[in-house]
Amino acid sequence: MNLSLGEFRALVAKAVRGAGCSWGMTEEAAYSARRLAEFGFPAGEMVVRLLQSMEGAAPGSLMPRASWKSAGDSLCSICVGTAIADQAGCSDLSLGPTHEPALLAPLLMRTLPQGSASQYSLRWDGGGCDVSASSITHIGDQPAKAVPVSIHRRVTGDDSDVAIRHTRVEIDPAVMRALEGFAHNVYAPATDESRAAGAGGADD
């Protein structure tokens, strides 16, 4: 199915919220997925895998601790990304096993002012991505499970925007169904009472 970026972002937001994340994290995740989609990443698949990996995880166990390791077995990339963004970026970091590390990239990108000469390199076994103030490019494969990630910040000299921007998201029906499955949890079941009063409309 062909979605606008806004539709994709709204769908991801509902799915993330439906998976039990806080509203604030939901906003970050939806933004991150939308930005990755804009740079051609299969962001829908990534979000589905991330949410599936979170199922059954103890609350807070995917959140980074002071050492950038998790209290549990693995880290949520959105949790790590927001923690780094909240401190306005980072220098070099080694993260413990992290689910869907590419979803970190848009949150790191936001810490680079437009025109910044700095760039982040994210690397994991078999792949990675480079993040400048205006583009995200991927290298190699996206990992199917949580992997250790290294983040390296360097000065490149310029921020020439060469990335192709996508304005639509072509989403696989199975991914769409999976996202909608999570999203369904945000909807209150209809009752006669809510039907009559909730929307409050009437005709004449």
Next chain:
Amino acid sequence: MARVVERRNPDVVMRLERMGSFHQCRLSFMRTLLRRMKNEAWSFERPRFDIDADGVGTALYTATTPERTYTLVAFAHDLPDDLRSDRVIATAWDTTFTLHDGVPTDDDVERLRANVPLQEAGRVSGSELTLSRANRSQRLWNSVVESLAAGQQPDRELIESVGYLMRTTAVYGSGKFGAADRESIADRPELLAPFQAEMLTVFLIRAFVLDLVEHMASVSSPNAVPLDPALRRRFGIGNSTGLGMAPFLITHPKLINNWIVAREEALARVRSVEHAADDDVAMFRSIVRRARTLVNLWNSDHDIQVAKLAALRTDLDVLDAYLAVEALDGRYPWDALVTWTSEALSIEGQELVVSMVLEPYGSLVDELTDSMHADESAPALIDGTCSITEVRRSIAASYDWALDVDWSAEAANARAWYVSEEKLEPRLGERYHEPIADYEQPLQPGRDAARMYNDLHEWEGHQTLGAFLREHPEHRHTARRLAVLQDAPYAEVRDNTIDAEMLPIDLLRAKLSFFGATHFDPRSDRWVRINMFRGAPFPHELAHADPDAWTYPPDEAATGSLV
């Protein structure tokens, strides 16, 4: 110019009662659009009007700017009376529309014909900017068609009492149902101001609807006449707006701030005018007379609005008395007037005066429309290094009103905003009587700020917000609102949006007033009918019309001498 009068305090402006009394003004989005169309000499054409004798078919209306063309693609349907519904759960309409980016090919029109009549159940593409539909006001429609077919002009009183032949029940934009994202078109000067694609859609829908009613008369009788041009202008496009629009004001804090700042800055600039020119005073006095006509034509059966209108009529009497003795020739006459209204008039009347004093000062205030958009594509960054002491101070400064509310009281927590499974639309329920609390949307910033403030008590002042949010991610959305509020003092409604007495129509009216709507007519506490573009020139008239002179009716409108 130097401002000697400050903007009004957000604690005064951002209250629901006041926001629910806002009126359209020079900065409203319909007026922004008309001024631009006039200034840039847009051209308009109707390249296709294939409507049969049953009123079924297709029409195209183009609007061409100096750079590009937009086309309203209109589909007219034969809708049985029993299917005509304003509810969002409706599945069929008298007319359906989309605004196409460019000139559609025949293939485009056929693609749209397969989707646009389905509205939410269909899909448009990145080449479409809006999706909309409208239903007839059956009573007025039939009367107008019959009169014109008989070679007569329709009954003027009936026209004035209803005000429109069709009302839209939704105008979707911004990437909805597959349409182009706002970000992809926001770099076009003509679409930079908020809701310009939506306003253009309605402006062209109005032209189509009037053409359609004249067409229906002409196919039913060889003696049919077209509408008299002056009477024709008295038709706007109705709009029926429900709860779906209400959360917008809470979910777009930066944008709402920019709207309110523009209006408050405009007011402060006018209040800072030291001496009013005679022409400006004369224009203001004329606007006040015409506002009385507008209010006389403003009908509502809803108890709340009936009371507000009665107060507004009294306000206009009181204002007349003031203007009979005040020549507005002293220093800072507008500041004196506005200051006087805060004691002398109802809030509805105060806000009408705010709108009216802007009218003579286009050169002073119209440029502010350039600052009414906002880039909300990314969530505001949170400064996690900020200390808990600073966060507490920030909450106390922006949400002092919320910290004074007893949130354990049932009345303060009576409602919950949620999205229904049935139609995926925002609804407002009774928290203690429906199983909805688990599905609550984050649309009660005051309560959430109070909760965060409470949880901060257990933290040391030197600890950081970042550390707090890692432990309490449930407060992250509130921390973000605090970040927005740093530079946006009017971003937040300073009232309880889940209180037992809260009126969603106040939120609707605030937004619709910025669109430029008039004749607010609540049908319950959560949906409202309005009129759009009533009195405005039609596309073919714009080149020879004043783009700003139409929002208040001519003095004579209520007396029947207009025609």
